[in-house]
Each structure stands twice: as C-alpha cells, then as structure tokens.
Amino acid sequence: MKRRHILAAGVSALTAPAWVGAQSAWPTRGPVRLVAQFPPGGLVDTVSRLMAPHLAQALGQTVVVENRAGAGGLIGTDYVSKQPADGYTLLVSHASVHIYATATRKTMPFDPVNDFSHMGMLVEAPMVLLVRAQSPFQTLEQYLTAAKTKPVRYGSSGIGSANHLFGEMLKIEGKAPQHDHIPYQGSAPAMQDLLGGQIDSVLDPITTNVAQLKAGSLRALAVSTPNRLPALPNIPTFAELGFPKLTGSQWLGLSAPKGLPAPIFQRLTALIPEILAKPDIVARLEDIQTLPRKNAVVGTDFVQLINAQINTWRDVAKLANVEVIT
8 A cells, every 4th residue: 555655655656747846946937027118217116126136136036127118017017917927027017007097997808816917015105185385285285275265286107197086085075176287297296386386285105205395396285194203203194184984095016917827926026024024124115214014915915905995086076076087
C-alpha cells in the first residue's frame, strides 16, 4: 500500500502542468512591469517609482515603471486588464478609474472589479476644498451660505471626475443650489483660473497643493480625511463641520489582470504593508500628505471597498444627473 502511494505521488509530480512549478518560483525572469496609467510627474507615477525598487528587492527581479497614459487613466487600465495573469504585468490602480469613471460612464471597456485581481490599497490622497488667499470665504459655512443665493463656481478636472462628484455631493449635502460646476481639461488649468480669480474654488487632492497651502497662496476650507492631518492641523474636516458623507479620497492600489495564481496573489498582498512601512516611503508620502491606512486594506476587504464606493458615487451621479457618454 505504501509503495502504491509513493508511485502515485511520483506520477502526479511528473504529470502536473508546468505552470504549477512556475507559480511557486515566480518571478523566474524580468522585468516585472508596473503600469502607471497617468503621465510622468503625477501622483501615480511618483508612487509607482517609490514602490518599484522595493518590489524589485523583494522579488529578486527588475521592476520597471511603464507609463501608459490617456483617457483619464482608462487606456492603461484597459491594457492591463487584457494582459496574461502571470504576475509580470501589474497595475497601480486608481480610484478615478475604478470608482468615479465607473460611477459616471454609460459604458466601460472593462469590469472594474471582475476583470482584475485586486491585491490591496497602497495610499489615499484626501480631497481638499481650496480657495485663493484673497477669497472672501474664510470658512466652509460662509462658502455654502453664499452658494445658497448666488453662483459660487468650483472647478474640476472634467465631467465625471472625482473632484466633480465631490463638488456635487457638497452641493447636495450643503443645500447649496448655486454651487456651480466649471469643468476643465485637468486640474492644472482649473487651479490657474482659481488663482486668477475666474472661479471661486477647486476640490482637489491635497498632494499637489501642499506647497501652495504652506506658502499662503491658497486657503483650505475643509479636508476629506476622517481626522485632521497632523501636518495641517488648522484645516477642519468636512465631517467635523457636519458633512460626514464627504469623507473619502482618491486612493491608489496594486492590481493585476484577473485570474492571478493564488501563490503570486498572496505574495504580492503580503508585500504591500511591508513596503509601505519602509522609512523612505513613509517620509516621502508624509511630505506630500498621501498616506497609507493604519490597517492595510487588502484582498477581499479591498474588493468590498471598491464595490461599496462604486455604489455610493453612482448614487451621487444619479442625483446630480452626471453621466459621461463616451
């Protein structure tokens, strides 16, 4: 009987498909590509290039950042969704694509949940309501009071963007019918018009505005974190001002094409909290106020968060009659 078991085991090993061994040995070659679906210089690119050397060290293979920008992140994300699920193509996934575009677009070129293996969240970039230093609005209460009776114009990076939907949520929750949306082709031109006085505010991730806040050219009325940011303690949260539904962020995650083999998925998932705890990453992320959650959101918890946020912002889009038909 014992001999029969040994023979059976030997036959199983000989006849097992080649990919079983390849999974446990992954990665056996390089490079592993880390796709950033936005241009160089932005938050996705910055975080990707922070992560890449630590991933390379942990995996023992070269990790290269590959920028595939266009269509608000859709091009790069769609590209990854159609690659082999072999662990050699990874994606720094973005809430602007998986949540906000999904909530507002009539059609998507991929399923934001089921066409990916989502390992976990990397960082969150809180949203902040910004006015220029010369603005008459000193508080969120003053801002919303004005928007009840006269046009108060806020800029966004485009229809259906995160800052557009946050603006519409503020309009609904703040009962401010004249909180008027002005879409731009990106956040940079919106910020230029804000500083020039053509619009009254911008709702934007705080990461790209820390320097101007500290320099005094911009004033923040509220931030979307659950608690105040230690580096910017004078900025109140929307929640403490009575608007808890405006607690949220633009997050970045680590994802791959659907069907990623379990050993690879588990290895990458385990690496997320380890890499985010590295001193150089902690220091850089603190510098731009883009922080990981204290308790890592990984695996099924991350997928559940994505599904819940899609539902939340889809409801907001319906209430505000926001739909992108492309």
